[in-house]
Amino acid sequence: MRLEFINRIRENDVLGKSIFTPQGQILLKCGIKLNNIYINKLRELGVSYIYxxxxxxxxxxxxxxxLTQLKQLTMKNMSGMVTNLYNCDANKLKKSLDVVKELINYIINMGDVNKSLLDIQTYDNYTFLHCIDTCIMASFLGITSGFCVNELEELGIGAMLHDVGKTQVPIKVLNKKTKLTDEEFAEIKKHPLYGAEILKKIFSIPDSVIKVVEQHHERVDGNGYPYGLTSKQITKFSKLVCICNVYDAVSNDRCYREKFGLNDAYELILSGSDTSFDRECVLNFKNTFAIYPLGCHVKLSNNEDGYIIRQNRGFPDRPVLRVFNEKDYNKGQFHEIDLLDNTKIVISGTIE
Structure with a gap:
């Protein structure tokens, strides 16, 4: 299948991958034939591209x-998980966390990073879904980092719960579309502390998970919050979740800004090596995630355009593309370009 921006979708195109609501329910199921009513509604809901x-x-x-089923189950489980944390109900919380562990273990044993990170959701997708996507990214990055199964489970749970402290921040502050006042920003910066306080009441929560919640906004150069810790003071899990949190956050629309472009979001992580982010974690990030997803329609520097059909591990900006000449586009005639072998050609952007 191919990935196209919504303005390039035409009537009778067949949806290749299901689209979800913010609650994790299917809005449009894959296989449905699209019409202008569906296309316009998706555009109104803030859907930028579809398969x-x-x-x-x-x-x-x-x-x-x-994986889609596990994400939906985890999404439905999230509100109960938060309730169980507040009520200090260790037994019910364990059942909630078992759902998270099932997701993490599926990623460990069966996960394909190229099929895991680009679900299409409607605009208001930030709260619980951000935590789930951060968990999935962290799990893949933890695998690349060589963590064992127990470490990956604790890492994933920490990533899943990293923003739980935001439940203590007034909703009008979280959803404010204009610039925050100094007082409001100071309140936002307390959410890692609020989250750690909530988790410390549950004796079964490992300290490594609590540290992730407490430190996921710390930066290796000491310019993070809430404590201004430097590299040696930040746990390895926290350094990793920090990257995944930032990347997923800037890759999605927020109430106060539009999402970053694919290349811009990726470059933000790479350019932060040794300042915002741990150098080894950034290197593992580069060896795990590609810039442009499979099926993405991109423009090349030689004025051709094509679709990404394979990724080259460790070379996030050098995938393999299938290119159709304009006159042969509908005939199925094409040639392929491996950008790893054609170093003079680069991707200049996406086709919108």
Whole structure:
């Protein structure tokens, strides 16, 4: 299948990957034939791009049904998890965390990073879904970092719970569309402390998880919050979740700003090496995640355009593309370009 921006979708295109509501429910199921009513409604809801079926890209598989089911189950479980934390109900909380562990263990044993990170949701997708996506990213990054299963579970749970302290911040501050006052920003900066306080009441929560919640906004150069810790004072899990939190946050629309472009979001992480982010974590990030997802329609510096069909591990900006000449576009005739072998050609941007 191929990935196209919403303005390039036409009537009778067939949806290739299901679209979800902010609550994790299916809004439009894959396989449905799109019409202008659906397309315009998706545009109104803030959906920027969607996958569509295309027989020329049958080999580009981006769907993982089991992972989708686990994400939906985790989404439905999130509000109960928070309630159990507040009520200090260790037994019910364990059941909630078992759902998270099932998701993490699926990623460990079966996960494909290229099928895991680009679900299409409507505009208001930030709260619980951000925590789930941060957990998934952290799990993949933890695998690259060589963590064992127990470490990956604690890392993933810490990532899932990293923003739990925001439940203590007034909603009008969290959702404010204009610039925060100094007092409001100071309140926002307390959410790691609020989260740690909540978790410390549950004796079964490991200290490594609490540290992630407390330190996920710390920066290795000491310019983070709430404590201004430097590299040696920040735990390895916290350094890793910090990167995943920032990348997922800037890759999604917020009430006060639009999301970053794919390349800009990625460059933000790479450029932060040794200042905001730990150098080794950034290197592992580069070796784990690609800039442009499978099926993405991009423009090349040689004035051709094509679709990404494979990634080259460790070279996030040098994938393999399938390129159709304009006259042969509907004939299924194409050639492929591996940017790892064609170093004079670069991706200049996405086709919108």
């Amino acid at each position: 569509v079926e295309d027989e020329r890209f049958e080999d580009v598989d981006v769907e993982d049904e089991k």
